Amino acid sequence: MQTFLDANRKRKILAVDDEIINREILGAILSESYEMVFASDGSEAMEILSNPEADFSLVLLDLMMPVMDGFEVIRRMKADERLRKFPIIVMTADKSAEVKSLHMGAADFITKPYDLPEVILARCRCVIELSEDRSIIRSTERDPLTNLYSKEFFFVYIRRTLLHLNREMDALVLNFNRFNMTNELLGREEGDRILKKTAELIDKVILRSRGIACRTDGDVFYVYCERGRDYEECVDEIQNALFRETQARSLSLRAGLYELSSDDSVPETWFDRAKAACDRIRDRFDTCVGCYSEEMHKRSIFQERLISDVDEAIERRQLTVYYQPKYNIQQNEPVLASAEALVRWNHPQLGFISPAEFIPLFENNGLIRKIDRFVWREAAAEIRRVKDTYGVDIPISVNVSRVDIFDPEVELVFLRLVREFDLQPHQLMPEITESAYADNGDRLIEVVERLRQEGFRVEMDDFGSGYSSLNMLTALPIDVLKLDMKFVRNMLVDDKSLRLVELVMDIARFLGVSVVAEGVEEERQLRLLKDMGCDITQGYYFSPPLCADEFDKLIRRSL
Ligand code: C2E
Ligand code: CA
Ligand code: CA
Numbered sequence: 001m002q003t004f005l006d007a008n009r010k011r012k013i014l015a016v017d018d019e020i021i022n023r024e025i026l027g028a029i030l031s032e033s034y035e036m037v038f039a040s041d042g043s044e045a046m047e048i049l050s051n052p053e054a055d056f057s058l059v060l061l062d063l064m065m066p067v068m069d070g071f072e073v074i075r076r077m078k079a080d081e082r083l084r085k086f087p088i089i090v091m092t093a094d095k096s097a098e099v100k101s102l103h104m105g106a107a108d109f110i111t112k113p114y115d116l117p118e119v120i121l122a123r124c125r126c127v128i129e130l131s132e133d134r135s136i137i138r139s140t141e142r143d144p145l146t147n148l149y150s151k152e153f154f155f156v157y158i159r160r161t162l163l164h165l166n167r168e169m170d171a172l173v174l175n176f177n178r179f180n181m182t183n184e185l186l187g188r189e190e191g192d193r194i195l196k197k198t199a200e201l202i203d204k205v206i207l208r209s210r211g212i213a214c215r216t217d218g219d220v221f222y223v224y225c226e227r228g229r230d231y232e233e234c235v236d237e238i239q240n241a242l243f244r245e246t247q248a249r250s251l252s253l254r255a256g257l258y259e260l261s262s263d264d265s266v267p268e269t270w271f272d273r274a275k276a277a278c279d280r281i282r283d284r285f286d287t288c289v290g291c292y293s294e295e296m297h298k299r300s301i302f303q304e305r306l307i308s309d310v311d312e313a314i315e316r317r318q319l320t321v322y323y324q325p326k327y328n329i330q331q332n333e334p335v336l337a338s339a340e341a342l343v344r345w346n347h348p349q350l351g352f353i354s355p356a357e358f359i360p361l362f363e364n365n366g367l368i369r370k371i372d373r374f375v376w377r378e379a380a381a382e383i384r385r386v387k388d389t390y391g392v393d394i395p396i397s398v399n400v401s402r403v404d405i406f407d408p409e410v411e412l413v414f415l416r417l418v419r420e421f422d423l424q425p426h427q428l429m430p431e432i433t434e435s436a437y438a439d440n441g442d443r444l445i446e447v448v449e450r451l452r453q454e455g456f457r458v459e460m461d462d463f464g465s466g467y468s469s470l471n472m473l474t475a476l477p478i479d480v481l482k483l484d485m486k487f488v489r490n491m492l493v494d495d496k497s498l499r500l501v502e503l504v505m506d507i508a509r510f511l512g513v514s515v516v517a518e519g520v521e522e523e524r525q526l527r528l529l530k531d532m533g534c535d536i537t538q539g540y541y542f543s544p545p546l547c548a549d550e551f552d553k554l555i556r557r558s559l
Helices: 020-030 042-050 070-079 095-104 117-140 151-160 179-186 188-207 231-245 267-280 294-315 355-365 368-390 410-420 436-453 470-475 485-490 495-511 523-532 548-558
Strands: 012-016 035-039 058-062 088-092 108-111 169-177 211-215 220-226 252-259 289-291 319-328 335-347 351-353 396-400 428-433 459-463 480-483 514-518 536-538
Touching: 012 020, 012 042, 020 035, 020 117, 035 042, 042 058, 042 070, 058 070, 058 117, 070 088, 070 095, 088 095, 088 117, 095 108, 095 211, 108 117, 151 211, 151 220, 151 267, 169 179, 169 188, 169 267, 179 188, 188 211, 188 220, 188 231, 220 267, 231 252, 231 289, 252 267, 267 289, 267 294, 294 319, 294 335, 294 355, 294 368, 319 368, 319 548, 335 355, 335 368, 335 536, 335 548, 351 355, 355 368, 368 396, 368 410, 368 428, 368 548, 410 428, 410 436, 428 436, 436 470, 470 495, 480 485, 480 495, 485 495, 485 514, 495 514, 495 523
Parallel strands: 012 035, 012 058, 058 088, 088 108, 252 289, 335 396, 396 428, 428 459, 459 480, 480 514, 514 536
Antiparallel strands: 169 220, 169 252, 211 220, 319 335, 319 536, 335 351
């Protein structure tokens, strides 16, 4: 960040060291760029600083000195409103003192015997710049609730200072299970108190002056600390203390650990990994600490690869669209009624990759929008092609991810496609997954209403898979309910599933919408569904998803 540094003003540095040779070395290195003032021990330094006119851009502080040592100087400066803002760099030969002094509020350190003059100069300049920037960003340095560092500053501190440490360090992410519930049950105030208490406990139990911590989103804490503690024990201890001292009863704390190795250099990545390890044990009861593993590492490399290859995959048609037919079963013979477009990825090096593998990944980073637009376009072109070739209308449904719903242009994209390929809107059917309602119900209602006004028929995909509520059904004006596959799978296995399917049929009749059952694999399922009044089925019993060529043959056969 460009600062308000006044280039003409020579900034003042106070250098405190009891050894005259050290003062001379510092003078030689720094006095060309800075105005130097020297003190030979802590009490002399405090005397100079106590002058209300004293204005230093930096204090260079030896830790081991007679009369008053450096720690005491730091303590006194931090306790004084005026002196608190002078940044301090400690100078020490004793490695173990670094973290303690940083923890007490020093901004950086210089090791003795002295580093290269350039290094010393650069560190001084860095710290002065940072502190002068700080007037702009001071308000974000600390999290006001817990007084831990803010996330931004946490990473700034790691980069500027702790990164140079020659120690074995760990990145730890702590997160609660069901913190939202706690907020709702106990109220925000108690929720805040629990977070505050947690921050104190992290400091007392884990950090112990050997690292730093911050709070990120809500109930997530990042801890950067020296290796050597048993984190299972730490988490237990924190949890027990919370149990004793707050009303948190059903709350459980879990941690993810990433152990740094010497070639790790991007702090954000360490914590992404620790977070991934933490998320992985979300539903485990046998452990409260997850470690980032080799397997997770391979997986994230695989995912990075997919992300970087997706554009090329679209361009080179390694992503293709398959079509799975849907049959109307209410006639004597099943009749081909429509199809669902499903994306496939045939990667030149990685081979066939299942959408179950890459769709969730791309939903997380928004790339799904690109893929979906590609698939919708292919589907629209296919509808046109079939019409031109055979003179028949085979409507095709396309999956609309919950992420697409947030796209303010999503309705327009559909409209442009039907215009471009000269289709009737009802031929291109959006399938919207039920879970989109949980993300943003209002926006979903808006999108669905707008699409239907334009003549599109909207299917609700995966109905019953999790979030369905009767409330949603009455609020959301859909045309087709697509029963989640697991009901069809279980309807022959247990009675409850069978009853649920019957219930969905009743609801559909009541709402005047038709029902598609997917995942139909057996004749018996088909019979039952037909008897219950289900209109349309899709599944391996009729056909798996087919490439465009095979789909073409199927249409020809069915004519
Ligand atoms: P979905 O939308 O529920 O799609 C149905 C999935 O069930 C498809 O898996 C299909 O191949 C599979 N399936 C069809 N019939 C049967 C059957 O009889 N038995 C069984 N066990 N499975 C059957 P697929 O193609 O692997 O897709 C998985 C999911 O990925 C889809 O679930 C959908 O949520 C998502 N997806 C696929 N293509 C796209 C796309 O283009 N865009 C978006 N946003 N999501 C897509
Ligand atoms: Ca679907
Ligand atoms: Ca589905």
